[in-house]
Amino acid sequence: METSxxxxxxSGVPLGPSVESGISRAPDVTRIDELQEEYDxxxxxxxxxxxxxxxxKHRLAVFSAGVLVIFYLIALFADFVSPYDPNVFNAxxxxxxxxxxxxxxxxxxxxxxPGIRGLIRNRDPETLRITYxxxxxxxxxxxxxxxxRPYKLLGLIETDIHLFGLGPEAExxxxxxxxxxxxxxxxxxxxxxxxxxxxxxxxxxxxLSLTLGIVLGGVSGYYGGTIDNIIQRVIEFIRSVPGLxxxxxxxxxxxxxxSQEQRFFGITVILSIIGWTDLGRQVRGRFLSLRTEDFVxxxxxxxxRDLRIIxxxxxxSFTSHIIASLTLSIxxxxxxxxxxxxxxxxxxxxxxxxxxxxQEAQNIQTVALTPWLLLPxxxxxxxxxxxxxxxxxxxxxxxxxxx
Amino acid sequence: xxxxxxxxxxxAAVTIWAISVVSFVIIxxxxxxxxxxxxxxLRQMGENVPEEQLEAxxxxxxxxxxxxxxxxxxxxxxxxxxxxxRSMESGVPVSVLLWDRLPxxxxxxxxxxxxVWVVAIPIGVYSATHQYSLMDHVFTFLGFLGLAIPNFxxxxxLMWVAWSEFGQSVGGxxxxxxxxxxxSMAKFLDLLSHLWIPMVIVGTSWTAGLIRTMRANMLDxxxxxxxxxxxxxxxxxxRVVWKYPxxxxxxxxxxxxxxxLPQIVGGVVITAVVLNLPTLGPLxxxxxxxxxxxxxxxIVMILSVLTVIGTLISDILLAILDPRIRLE
Numbered sequence: 001m002e003t004s005x006x007x008x009x010x011s012g013v014p015l016g017p018s019v020e021s022g023i024s025r026a027p028d029v030t031r032i033d034e035l036q037e038e039y040d041x042x043x044x045x046x047x048x049x050x051x052x053x054x055x056x057k058h059r060l061a062v063f064s065a066g067v068l069v070i071f072y073l074i075a076l077f078a079d080f081v082s083p084y085d086p087n088v089f090n091a092x093x094x095x096x097x098x099x100x101x102x103x104x105x106x107x108x109x110x111x112x113x114p115g116i117r118g119l120i121r122n123r124d125p126e127t128l129r130i131t132y133x134x135x136x137x138x139x140x141x142x143x144x145x146x147x148x149r150p151y152k153l154l155g156l157i158e159t160d161i162h163l164f165g166l167g168p169e170a171e172x173x174x175x176x177x178x179x180x181x182x183x184x185x186x187x188x189x190x191x192x193x194x195x196x197x198x199x200x201x202x203x204x205x206x207x208l209s210l211t212l213g214i215v216l217g218g219v220s221g222y223y224g225g226t227i228d229n230i231i232q233r234v235i236e237f238i239r240s241v242p243g244l245x246x247x248x249x250x251x252x253x254x255x256x257x258x259s260q261e262q263r264f265f266g267i268t269v270i271l272s273i274i275g276w277t278d279l280g281r282q283v284r285g286r287f288l289s290l291r292t293e294d295f296v297x298x299x300x301x302x303x304x305r306d307l308r309i310i311x312x313x314x315x316x317s318f319t320s321h322i323i324a325s326l327t328l329s330i331x332x333x334x335x336x337x338x339x340x341x342x343x344x345x346x347x348x349x350x351x352x353x354x355x356x357x358x359q360e361a362q363n364i365q366t367v368a369l370t371p372w373l374l375l376p377x378x379x380x381x382x383x384x385x386x387x388x389x390x391x392x393x394x395x396x397x398x399x400x401x402x403x
Numbered sequence: 404x405x406x407x408x409x410x411x412x413x414x415a416a417v418t419i420w421a422i423s424v425v426s427f428v429i430i431x432x433x434x435x436x437x438x439x440x441x442x443x444x445l446r447q448m449g450e451n452v453p454e455e456q457l458e459a460x461x462x463x464x465x466x467x468x469x470x471x472x473x474x475x476x477x478x479x480x481x482x483x484x485x486x487x488x489r490s491m492e493s494g495v496p497v498s499v500l501l502w503d504r505l506p507x508x509x510x511x512x513x514x515x516x517x518x519v520w521v522v523a524i525p526i527g528v529y530s531a532t533h534q535y536s537l538m539d540h541v542f543t544f545l546g547f548l549g550l551a552i553p554n555f556x557x558x559x560x561l562m563w564v565a566w567s568e569f570g571q572s573v574g575g576x577x578x579x580x581x582x583x584x585x586x587s588m589a590k591f592l593d594l595l596s597h598l599w600i601p602m603v604i605v606g607t608s609w610t611a612g613l614i615r616t617m618r619a620n621m622l623d624x625x626x627x628x629x630x631x632x633x634x635x636x637x638x639x640x641x642r643v644v645w646k647y648p649x650x651x652x653x654x655x656x657x658x659x660x661x662x663x664l665p666q667i668v669g670g671v672v673i674t675a676v677v678l679n680l681p682t683l684g685p686l687x688x689x690x691x692x693x694x695x696x697x698x699x700x701x702i703v704m705i706l707s708v709l710t711v712i713g714t715l716i717s718d719i720l721l722a723i724l725d726p727r728i729r730l731e
Contacts, residue, residue, distance in 0.1 A: 236418075237418055237421050239665065240418055240665060240707075240710065240711055240714055241422060241425075241665060241707040241710060241711075242664075242665040242666070242668040242669045242672075242706055242707060242710050243665060243666070243669055244668075244669030244670070244672055244673060245668075245669060245672055245687060245702065245703045245706050245707070246425070246703060246707075248672075248687065248688070248691055249429045249432075249687075249691060249699055249700070249703050250429070250432075252691035252692070252694070252699070253429065253432035253433055331550075331551065335553050338553055339553055339554070339555060339673050342553075342555055342673075343673065343676060343688050344688075344692060345688070345691060345692070358555075358556070361559060362677075364559075364562050364563065364566055367559050367560075367562065367563045368563055368566050368567060371563060374556065374559060374560065374563075377552075377553065377556040377559075380551075380553060380556070381548075381551045381552050381553075381556070384550070384551035385547060385548070385551040388547055388550060388551065389547070
């Protein structure tokens with residue numbers, strides 16, 4: 001967001017006193033030699049340091065980066081964080097609403113540990129729907145680092161410790177902090193496992209688009225001429241047709257017998273085939289403007305080969321911009337996957353992604369009676385927001401010499 | 404100007420040709436030829452298919468002939484007779500289903516664009532003239548939120564709110580009593596009262612980006628000397644802002660709208676599915692899920708062609724507004 005510009009500038013040339021607000025940790029720098037030190041530190045700072053300082057100014061971006069790190073850690077350690085297996089049915093607990101965590105135990109005394117109330121199951125005599133009521137006479141404490149179903153942490157270490165759960169004393173009662181779905185599966189565990197696919201599809205697809213974008217955009221901008229013309233027309237064509245119907249049609253054409261992994265990869269490829277154009281355009285623009293720079297000419301005169309000039313001399317000079325645009329293009333991919341899976345054309349059960357989870361909430365009846373099934377959508381919104389803010393901060397920081 | 408329009412028309416024609424190729428590829432993508440599955444489908448429903456009829460269809464679509472001939476026959480039928488083939492699911496000609504739903508699709512798309520414009524321009528101008536004010540931050544935040552919420556999720560939430568707060572069902576484009584009624588003023592008003600929901604839903608995700616474009620353009624213009632001159636001459640502030648910089652800032656804005664069009668069309672598709680609108684979106688999803696590829700290919704093609712025409716119109720409008728573009 002532009003707001004960061006207001007709070008302070010780091011100028012490449014340390015001239016004015018405004019510099020001090022850029023880096024000083026203590027605002028009351030008065031002594032002249034301390035000021036001098038500050039100036040010196042800016043004068044000798046590497047571009048990377050300048051970028052970091054500028055990025056740090058953008059508080060929302062730093063916060064978003066923190067949120068994303070947490071989300072990715074949760075996805076990585078999904079087996080540890082989730083109390084239950086995301087695909088295990090439990091006929092006794094269908095459509096349980098999110099349980100409130102309370103510190104008052106069954107006797108009404110304040111406890112040092114959080115817990116949840118029991119449930120009384122009722123059947124509505126008219127609609128025959130099962131409804132739940134809090135059973136105040138029972139209180140199950142939530143235990144941390146409990147031993148439950150065994151799993152392999154990161155696929156390597158065998159363990160059975162989970163972040164939280166009710167432990168063996170609760171017998172078959174369960175904790176559903178985000179409620180349960182129509183088959184009694186724990187929504188929290190499902191959202192946590194869904195993060196794996198939803199968060200990684202963005203990264204994988206962006207990586208594929210980047211490869212396409214750098215190769216085609218690079219060729220286009222470096223050589224120019226006919227090949228540039230052809231690639232530009234292709235880009236224009238892809239951009240002028242609506243993406244979503246095309247995505248839908250292509251993923252509907254994926255063979256039905258494909259395994260989950262193949263399908264995941266297929267969808268990723270489809271998303272990046274249509275998504276690389278933005279990056280391709282930017283890379284081309286950078287190449288066009290860099291082509292005439294002196295350092296490129298110098299490398300050429302030194303007899304460097306084309307590939308070396310591109311990879312060794314030109315690409316490093318715009319990596320920061322590329323990273324920023326990459327970050328900004330991840331949200332679109334996450335949203336596209338969510339949309340496709342929601343329509344039933346993307347990933348399918350038993351694969352768990354946020355889009356697949358939202359498929360459960362497709363009609364108004366479900367949403368009205370069990371609104372907690374929309375919660376995976378909240379995860380999508382938070383992730384997309386965080387990526388947008390982070391990308392904005394990175395974009396500002398990518399140009400440390402501008403204000 | 405004539406030269407510019409001709410050039411744009413040629414580009415559009417080439418694009419439409421490319422679209423027809425892509426749509427044809429989509430039709431061909433599923434394994435096996437569609438007639439076999441069509442026949443199996445009919446047999447399953449207990450219908451007997453006479454061999455002559457199958458032979459006629461084989462001839463009509465050029466099955467068994469080279470792929471180029473098949474493409475040629477397909478395009479020829481569309482161009483000469485408006486014949487897009489038959490929907491394998493329902494057996495009805497695709498064109499009948501298409502024309503039935505096309506007008507409302509265009510209506511929802513156009514009204515969404517209108518909504519985006521009406522909202523984005525004033526807010527963009529306000530944000531630029533009141534940079535860093537509280538409302539500027541609020542609008543920026545709302546914009547980001549609109550960008551981050553998937554269309555279908557917003558649709559679901561709005562439906563839920565309307566249902567639980569007002570006890571109103573908001574799906575579809577008509578109230579039940581008008582669904583089969585002939586066109587009348589009352590039906591039109593009923594349509595309008597339903598139209599605003601998809602309009603807002605599709606619009607929100609796009610206003611965000613356009614507000615930012617408008618704001619950035621305005622900020623560039625507001626620092627120009629001519630604005631200062633206007634102020635120095637004693638013009639009222641709203642006149643200084645709205646008469647000169649807004650008009651200049653609008654140019655890049657209009658070209659952004661042309662580029663936003665493909666995204667808006669996509670947004671309409673997915674929103675229409677949730678809201679169950681009688682537009683092409685739900686038809687496309689159903690066709691794809693049933694692997695009814697003639698239907699799906701035709702819809703993808705129609706939606707893309709519409710988008711190209713929309714972009715063409717916005718380009719020409721832009722050229723009328725800004726002579727610099729014509730001369731490029």
